[in-house]
Amino acid sequence: MTAHVSTDEAEALAVAAALAGEFRAGAAERDAGRRLPRAELERLSASGLLAVTVPAEYGGADIGAEALAEIFRLLGSADASLAQIPQSHFVYVNVIHRQGTEGQRKFFFAELLAGSRPANAQSEAGTKHVQDIRTRLERAADGSYVLRGVKHYSTGALFADWIPVLARAEDDQLHVAYVPRDAPGLTVVDDWDGMGQRTTASGTVRLDGVAVPADRVLPHHLTFQGPQLHGAVAQLLHAAIDVGIAGAALAEAAEFVRTKSRPWFESGADTAAEDPLLIQRFGELALLTRASEALLREGARSVDTAAARLTDESAAEASIAVAAAKVQAAEAAVAVAGALFEVSGTRSALDSLNLHRYWRDARTHTLHDPARWKIQHIGRYVLSGTLPPRHGLL
Structure with missing residues (x-):
């Protein structure tokens, strides 16, 4: 995919306002028929809005929180389901920004500028509480990892190019593994049946022995130190x-x-x-x-x-x-x-x-x-x- 690259906050806000106008027109129909917004998400990716927080040194607009919040307000006013889908996208872009190595930043920021969409596989059901994460990253003999677990409320995963997975490594610390949507052993199930936000496809992600290279794993636990x-x-x-x-x-x-x-x-x-x-x-x-x-x-x-x-x-x-x-x-x-x-x-x-x-x-x-x-x-x-x-x- 070739995506537009926004140069500053003013341009990003103008693009968001225009897209909100487009998305608003079909929001009621999409919700009523639970028509998933695949075409709209392609428009969002092509617009460059999903890369607006990429730092300037990597070619992005590097917009601030005030402009980003306004973009989400505009999208939320048009279609709350559609606005919810990229929320975790920006959260896990921030993880790359804060915890990624130079090589990881170069790779993933280039992906974002090209229009790639990360989503999330974060929450789990049936655990003691929301931070009781039981998905495991097991170290393989060659230094890579294997992911095993089940995630729920995985907003955006069905439409994603990359799925960041929150998991615990052998030291029991939280890490994020960035996994391609089509990775062997990864299954996204469209089983979301919420009364609202019907078209977020916030369903289940199953991870059955998913191989993850070591350079696709980031130490998220360091974020909170x-x-x-x-x-x-x-x-x-x-x-x-x-x-x-x-x-x-x-x-x-x-x-x-x-x-x-x-x-x-x-x-x-x-x-x-x-x-x-x-x-x-x-x-x-x-x-x-x-x-x-x-x-x-x-x-x-x-x-x-x-x-x-x-x-x-x-x-x-x-x-x-x-x-x-x-x-x-x-x-x-x-x-x-x-x-x-x-x-x-x-x-x-x-x-x-x-x-x-x-x-x-x-x-x-x-x-x-x-x-x-x-x-x-x-x-x-x-x-x-x-x-x-x-x-x-x-």
Whole structure:
């Protein structure tokens, strides 16, 4: 594949806005029929957006967190499923950036600039908790590795060129093995049946004796031995998707009320858009959405500030700012997507309109990790100055 190479943030944002317009047009139909977005992902790859965080010294645009979050907000406002697919892509590009050798960086960054798509094989089902990773990297006699395990919620794996697999080596430390999608022994099963984000194909990856060269394995555990932004960036992109859903649901509700709703007879208004109680409710929903957008920008700027001078304190501030953004974004996405029906009336509940996709996507995506624990870490930071933990989910 030959992909366009973005040169700066302004170009990347313009490309994202144009693609969002394209993707929005077919989002409802794709969701309703669970038509997987293969063609759309090819467009995304060809656009060069998937390589915008490649460092400048390797030929990339090297955009910052604020611009990247805006790209995800734009894509999330168009199609939350499609926006979710490259989230782990950028997370595992960051692993290469931070833990890769010079040779690994040259190889993988060239792959990205050519349009290749990494995905993820990270989470496991039936274990004690989310960080109880049981997939194993076994050392072979020639120094290479063999992968064995089963992964679930593997968003993007079905469409990927490379599948980063989170696994434990013989020392029980976490590593990431970057495995080609067509590697012998690797099977991707399209068994995702979530009520929302229907077209992410977040199914199962089975690893049955997959051979992995030593130079395709990175020591991810080292990421957490010092100040890091791995979790903050990952969570920022999740927050951006939720903010996009909230904004899109609000815009959809406003358009519906302006063009399709009837005023309640007691309002005395000629149109639904002139109903004072609806006006009040839209004002409340706009405040909720605008607050999520503002906190997203603040979180992204905190990440960029920390990246320029990374310390325990700057990393903590970034993680807390992103946690605040994520909590607000989750609340806004679910609340605004649910209120769409409240303000639009009975007709909006018709299945044929598929307006419920906003709520289904919001409710499904916001289950990724619990907001209640983010609030705990925010409270401890404010009250006692306790720095948030380095576990990659904050």
